[in-house]
Amino acid sequence: xxYTQLGRTGLKVSRLVLGTMNFGPQTDEPTSHAIMDAxxxxxxxxxxxxxxxxxxxNKGRTEEIIGSWxxxxxxxxxxxxxxxxxxxxxAADGDAWPNHDRLSAVNIRRAVExxxxxxxxxxxxxxxxxxxxRLTPFEEIWQAVDVLIQQGxxxxxxxxxxxxxxxxxxxxxxxxxxxxxxxxxxxxxxLYERRAEMEVVPAAQEYGLGVIPWSPLHGGLxxxxxxxxxxxxxxxxxxxxxxxxxxxxxxxxxAYEDLLDKHGLEPGETALAWxxxxxxxxxxxxxxxxxxxxxxxxxxxxxxxxxxxxxxxxEIFPGPGPSPEAFAW
Numbered sequence: 001x002x003y004t005q006l007g008r009t010g011l012k013v014s015r016l017v018l019g020t021m022n023f024g025p026q027t028d029e030p031t032s033h034a035i036m037d038a039x040x041x042x043x044x045x046x047x048x049x050x051x052x053x054x055x056x057x058n059k060g061r062t063e064e065i066i067g068s069w070x071x072x073x074x075x076x077x078x079x080x081x082x083x084x085x086x087x088x089x090x091a092a093d094g095d096a097w098p099n100h101d102r103l104s105a106v107n108i109r110r111a112v113e114x115x116x117x118x119x120x121x122x123x124x125x126x127x128x129x130x131x132x133x134r135l136t137p138f139e140e141i142w143q144a145v146d147v148l149i150q151q152g153x154x155x156x157x158x159x160x161x162x163x164x165x166x167x168x169x170x171x172x173x174x175x176x177x178x179x180x181x182x183x184x185x186x187x188x189x190x191l192y193e194r195r196a197e198m199e200v201v202p203a204a205q206e207y208g209l210g211v212i213p214w215s216p217l218h219g220g221l222x223x224x225x226x227x228x229x230x231x232x233x234x235x236x237x238x239x240x241x242x243x244x245x246x247x248x249x250x251x252x253x254x255a256y257e258d259l260l261d262k263h264g265l266e267p268g269e270t271a272l273a274w275x276x277x278x279x280x281x282x283x284x285x286x287x288x289x290x291x292x293x294x295x296x297x298x299x300x301x302x303x304x305x306x307x308x309x310x311x312x313x314x315e316i317f318p319g320p321g322p323s324p325e326a327f328a329w
Contacts (some may be wrong), residue, residue, distance in 0.1 A: 001043025002301060004282055007183035007210035008082070009156055011125065013046040013081050015276060015301060017212055018294075019287035024054045024061035027289050028321070032065045035071070038291050042298055046081045048285055050130060051115050052088035052261065059090055060118050067120035070176060077121055085160060086111040087130035103133035127154040128186060132166050146171070146179060151268040158184035158209075164199030182209055184282065185294045189213035191256075191271055193223055194319040196324050201222035203278050210282035217271050224267035226250070227257050246278055255316050263309060272300035274313060 003256040018039045023032040034048070048067065063084065070077045086108055088211050089101035099106050112290045115123065124172030127148070129141070148154045159182050167185060174181030185204045190213060204211050218222040220240045229236065236244055240293060244250045275284040286297040305313075320326040 003045075004284055005128070005210070006046075006156075006329075007158075007280055008180065008208035009183050011081055012157075013282065014044045015283040016297060017046045017048050017083075017271070017283045017285040018044055018045055019214070020062050020066060020288050021053045022289045023049075023065045024058055029065050029068065031099055031290065032315045033069050035073050035288055035291055035294055036066070036076075038294055040076065040079060042294075044080055044084070044281065049091060050085035050088070050128075051111055051118075052085070052130070057093060059088070060114070063115055063118035071120050077078040081125045083105070083128060083158070084115050084122065085128040086115070086122055087133070088123075090114065097102045098199055103115075103129055103136045104143050105132050105140050107145040108141070108148070112148055116153065117153035124154045126156050126158050126184060128158040128160050128184070129162070130160050132162055136259070138170050139177075142174050142177055142179055142181075146177070156183045158182055158186065158212075159319075160186035160214075161188070162200070164203035165209060167200070167203040167209065182207065184210040184212055184214040186285070188215055189275070189278075190216050190218045190280075190284075191274055191313060192218045192252075192318045197300065198323050201278075202323050205280045206308075209280075210285055211280045211282040212279075212282055213275050215282035216275055216284040216286065219293045221253060222256070222267055222271040224257060225259075226254055227267070229239065233262065252316060256313075259312050259316065265303070266296070266307075267304055268296060268301040270305070270313075272297060273303040276300070277305060277310065 002015045004015060006013045023251055049062050049066060052059050052065065053065060087102060089096045090111065091097055091100045101107060112127065115124065135175040145157050159170065162185055167182060171181035177254065185198050185200060188197045201211055220236065221243055225236045225240060226242065244253065257267055272284055272286065275281055288297060
């Protein structure tokens, strides 16, 4: 397993991140435990979750599954770099109250205590702001974070779904307080969706944040969806099916799958391997529903894409280009 530094921290993390959002809603607890066992056995030590995962009436369930896994095995917590998130209103549906969501100091305090209980641990390695909060000043947010760091309840703070200017604003405010600030940004970034290269990735690199791409297969669009459809496998659903209904998108994905078929490459593994070549990327998040899907994702770590293949992928999915030139007419 290859490891790297998480942004401007001393943490060594695996080049793939185990995303747990399917634990509970789609994957039962025993299978979730088996996936985490297999991940740790393979050397994958960076686990990502959120307080809202489990969704609906089961919000918090995913953290509980991780907590029960920690409780059933000695040494598991010490070997794991644990990341979770705060922002969502965790009250029961239809029972939302003011100050039970976003990034106010009171909600951060409540949310971290609740996550610690569900996760059955006394600290969180990376505590991430799930979305920007336009109502709460960063001075208040960092004051709350500073208290949690002093109490030993979190080690570092990160962001998720932040635009470039908010990364700058957050870290400039932290610097004035003498704090480390954000150490990572979790953003939508993949071969098909490359807008993060315009501002988010440059901002992250400028401030020393590790980039953690989510949805590396763009909801399955980059996972061989047409090939599966033709072979009689699982048909595209939801947003993926809607995207493929556009003839230009379908032609683009067909060109992608044809290119990889020519080189004997698997689409999902290639999409992950491509992200691992991108500047500033710590590691993409994989969200396996089964142990077999985890095995497929791990194979991406051994896949080397040559210059010819990378150039061909750029032709099919052209990026925006470097900033600020990308903004030129």
